Amino acid sequence: MSANIHPSAPSTPTPDTRHLEKSLRNKQSLFSFAMSAVVGMLTILALVPLFSVVLMLFYRGGKSLSFALFYELPPGPMQEGGGFGNAILGTVVMVGIAAAIAVPMGVLAALFLAETAPDSRLAKTVRFCGKVLTGFPSILAGVFAYGAVVLLTGGFSAVAGGVALSILMLPTVMLTAEEALRMVPLKMKEAAIGMGATDFQCVWMVLLPTSLPGILTGVMLAVARAAGETAPLLFTALFSNYWISAGGNVELMQPTASLAVLIYNFSGVPFQNQVELAWAAALVLVLLVLTVNLIGQAISRRRID
Amino acid sequence: MTNAETMESTTTNTPQHDVVIECDIRELYYGNFKAVRDTYVPIHKGAITAFIGPSGCGKSTVLRCLNRMNDLVRGFRFEGRVNFLGRDIYDPAIDPVAIRRHIGMVFQQPNPFSMSIFNNVAFGLKLNRFKGNKEERVEMALRGAALWDEVKDKLHKSGLSLSGGQQQRLCIARAIATEPEVLLMDEPCSALDPIATRKVEELMLELKEKYTIAIVTHNLQQAQRVADKTGFLYVDTTEGSRTGYLVEFGDSDRLFEAPQEKYTQDYIRGEFS
Numbered sequence: 001m002s003a004n005i006h007p008s009a010p011s012t013p014t015p016d017t018r019h020l021e022k023s024l025r026n027k028q029s030l031f032s033f034a035m036s037a038v039v040g041m042l043t044i045l046a047l048v049p050l051f052s053v054v055l056m057l058f059y060r061g062g063k064s065l066s067f068a069l070f071y072e073l074p075p076g077p078m079q080e081g082g083g084f085g086n087a088i089l090g091t092v093v094m095v096g097i098a099a100a101i102a103v104p105m106g107v108l109a110a111l112f113l114a115e116t117a118p119d120s121r122l123a124k125t126v127r128f129c130g131k132v133l134t135g136f137p138s139i140l141a142g143v144f145a146y147g148a149v150v151l152l153t154g155g156f157s158a159v160a161g162g163v164a165l166s167i168l169m170l171p172t173v174m175l176t177a178e179e180a181l182r183m184v185p186l187k188m189k190e191a192a193i194g195m196g197a198t199d200f201q202c203v204w205m206v207l208l209p210t211s212l213p214g215i216l217t218g219v220m221l222a223v224a225r226a227a228g229e230t231a232p233l234l235f236t237a238l239f240s241n242y243w244i245s246a247g248g249n250v251e252l253m254q255p256t257a258s259l260a261v262l263i264y265n266f267s268g269v270p271f272q273n274q275v276e277l278a279w280a281a282a283l284v285l286v287l288l289v290l291t292v293n294l295i296g297q298a299i300s301r302r303r304i305d
Numbered sequence: 306m307t308n309a310e311t312m313e314s315t316t317t318n319t320p321q322h323d324v325v326i327e328c329d330i331r332e333l334y335y336g337n338f339k340a341v342r343d344t345y346v347p348i349h350k351g352a353i354t355a356f357i358g359p360s361g362c363g364k365s366t367v368l369r370c371l372n373r374m375n376d377l378v379r380g381f382r383f384e385g386r387v388n389f390l391g392r393d394i395y396d397p398a399i400d401p402v403a404i405r406r407h408i409g410m411v412f413q414q415p416n417p418f419s420m421s422i423f424n425n426v427a428f429g430l431k432l433n434r435f436k437g438n439k440e441e442r443v444e445m446a447l448r449g450a451a452l453w454d455e456v457k458d459k460l461h462k463s464g465l466s467l468s469g470g471q472q473q474r475l476c477i478a479r480a481i482a483t484e485p486e487v488l489l490m491d492e493p494c495s496a497l498d499p500i501a502t503r504k505v506e507e508l509m510l511e512l513k514e515k516y517t518i519a520i521v522t523h524n525l526q527q528a529q530r531v532a533d534k535t536g537f538l539y540v541d542t543t544e545g546s547r548t549g550y551l552v553e554f555g556d557s558d559r560l561f562e563a564p565q566e567k568y569t570q571d572y573i574r575g576e577f578s
Contacts, residue, residue: 187416194374195429195479196406205431210419 054286061283064276069284074241074262077271084281086243087257090158091285093244094237094258095226097162098169103219105166106173110215111203113174114181127178133171141167142232150236158244158256161237165229169222176221180214181207213299220296224289230260239265259285325350325487325517326371326408327388333366336380339544340366344551346536348487353509353518355532355557357525359572362538363549364521365413368489371519372408373401390486406433409480413492415472417464417479422447422456425464425475429483442482449515450478451508470501477508481516488512490520494527506531525561525573532557537569 024030068083075082109130113123145164150156184207192202208215238255239262245251259281266278326348333341341363348354348371356364366375373394375381386393394404406429417425426443435442443460447453452474456467464475473493480488490509494502509518509531522528528535536554540547553566564570 185416187412187414188418190374190377190412191416191418191476191479192428193377194372194405194410194412195432195483196402196404197432198402201432205428206418 057279057283057286060276061279061281064280065283069277069280073243074257074266074277075273077269077274080273082273082277084257084259084262084277084284086240087259087262087281088284090237090240090244090257091227091259091288093250093252094158094161094165094233094256095223097159097252098165098226099219099223101162101166102169102173102222106170106218107177107208107215109174110177110181111207113178115203115207127175130171130174133167134175136168136171137231138168138229139231139235141165142235145232146235153253155253156236156238156255157253158237159252161233161256161258164232164236165226168229168232169226172222172225173215173218176218177211177215180211180218183214184210217296217300220292220299224292224296227292228260228285228289230258230264233258233261234264237261259288323350324348325389326519327386328367328371329385329387330367330370330383331385333363333370333375333384334380334382335378339546339548341538341549342541344536344538344549346551346554348517348519349534350517351513352533353513353520353531354534354536355528356519356521356536356538357523357528357572358538358549358552359540360523361547361549362540364538365491366549367538368491368519368521371487371489372405372410374405374410376401406483407485408487408489409483409485411473411476411480411488411490411493414496415469415476417467417472417475419463419465421461422464422467422475423460426478426482428479433483435483443478446478446482447475449481449512450474451504451511452478468501470497470504473497473501473505474508477505477512481512485516487517487519490518492521492523495523502527529557529561535560537564537566537572539568539572 022029024033068081069085070083070088071085072081072083073086074084109126113127117123141164144167145160149160149163153160188206188210189202192206197205237258240255240257242257244254244256263278263281263285266274266281269275324347328344328346328348330341330344332339344363344367346354346356346367356367358364369375370383370387371389375383383395385395387395389404389408392399394401409429418428420428423443426446427439430439430442444453444457447456452471455471456462456475459466464472467475473496477488477493494505497505506527509520512518520528520532533556534554535557537552537560538549539552541550542548553560553564553569560569561573564573
């Protein structure tokens with residue numbers, strides 16, 4: 001009888017260890033389990049939009065994907081075929097203009113924030129404004145560029161689009177660059193100063209090269225965001241059915257096509273071919289942004305090594 | 306004051322032109338904090354001068370005064386003078402950048418730049434727009450720092466890929482590549498293991514032939530092994546804060562064997578018994 005260690009036999013001297021076993025009958029562990037399940041489900045739910053969009057793009061846009069898309073012009077309403085080579089080029093050019101404005105300005109501002117006067121009232125104000133600007137409604141950037149460039153130069157243009165996008169890029173570039181500059185160990189800066197480097201030499205030869213991966217990560221993130229923006233371009237670059245370059249000259253002061261605006265324009269029309277092109281353009285745009293993001297992450301990962 | 310007497314005796318022992326840097330700190334503040342007072346130290350040409358003393362006695366602060374590295378510290382205020390080749394380097398007309406090119410520095414933590422070994426050593430040459438043969442100078446500096454044989458096959462590799470001791474010798478090579486008159490070393494071995502420490506010490510004795518060296522160390526044996534002159538700093542807490550000051554300065558042999566000041570005696574005996 002004493003050899004019987006079955007739990008149902010309370011007469012045995014073996015201690016009852018059932019309360020040590022995992023059991024959902026315990027209210028606390030049941031609650032804990034339920035919460036874990038909820039967290040997991042919500043996580044999956046949060047990923048649903050992303051994956052459904054990407055899947056949908058591959059499903060709807062993938063079939064019309066072809067090489068011709070990359071070098072042909074957008075078709076008219078009843079035409080067959082065509083592509084959006086001019087929109088890809090326009091997006092690249094306008095993001096390029098935006099980067100050419102935002103990167104030098106952002107990095108120089110970051111140098112001021114991180115090095116020149118980190119605790120000054122001006123720096124604190126600029127930092128605050130930068131953070132506010134990261135959440136700036138992109139359509140307002142378009143309105144600003146409309147007033148500042150379009151009205152002034154008398155027409156929609158790639159330059160106006162670039163200016164609008166640069167406003168959206170600037171805070172990201174500035175704040176990430178400041179962070180990257182602050183990550184440079186003080187001892188490296190001391191080494192440079194101790195060697196007799198001037199402030200400029202210290203910045204140019206040590207601080208910037210050392211923080212370059214971090215700065216580039218910020219630039220990549222900003223580029224990825226700018227490439228996908230539609231609203232600021234509606235007021236500034238508008239759209240064009242033609243190439244940005246005419247006879248070898250790049251016309252920066254003409255209305256310019258972009259992928260985002262092409263998607264916007266073509267998705268609302270009743271013409272089958274244009275709608276399909278919009279799907280394909282959306283896929284290309286997502287892949288473009290994804291590539292830029294991946295490059296940015298690869299660069300930032302190299303920084304840790 | 307015995308402080309003045311020791312000072313007197315050293316200045317009479319050695320002719321004045323032998324002194325490369327004459328450091329006379331009357332009062333030194335970081336903000337409202339008085340960090341160092343009444344410290345007079347002559348740095349003699351071709352000799353190794355060591356600063357010893359307990360933590361927080363201001364020995365690193367004194368060293369950093371000699372090439373104006375303290376300028377980087379906010380709230381730094383200095384009363385006194387530091388003469389280098391007869392000029393007060395705290396004279397407003399003096400460019401601290403130029404001073405640092407003549408008075409090089411090696412820091413407590415090895416701090417190579419995240420660039421190749423070659424570019425680390427050539428850094429100072431680039432700062433000075435050196436026109437001559439860079440490869441030759443880099444090799445010379447690396448040989449001078451007893452590192453050449455270990456790195457000659459991987460000059461393009463990152464300076465950060467080296468071991469701690471090698472990194473510190475790389476920093477020494479970087480500092481001597483521009484052939485400064487004086488080399489300041491701020492506890493250069495405190496982050497190194499005993500073998501690497503021994504190498505750096507041997508190196509210091511070799512470098513002495515060409516350069517004037519001032520070193521801060523909390524290792525008394527190290528001061529005794531390498532230094533010709535030693536200054537002992539101590540912390541004065543009588544005024545309520547912790548202010549460092551020079552207690553005694555003189556030839557290392559004399560200072561370690563027959564310290565004249567009670568504080569010095571206590572400190573040295575405490576370390577050895």
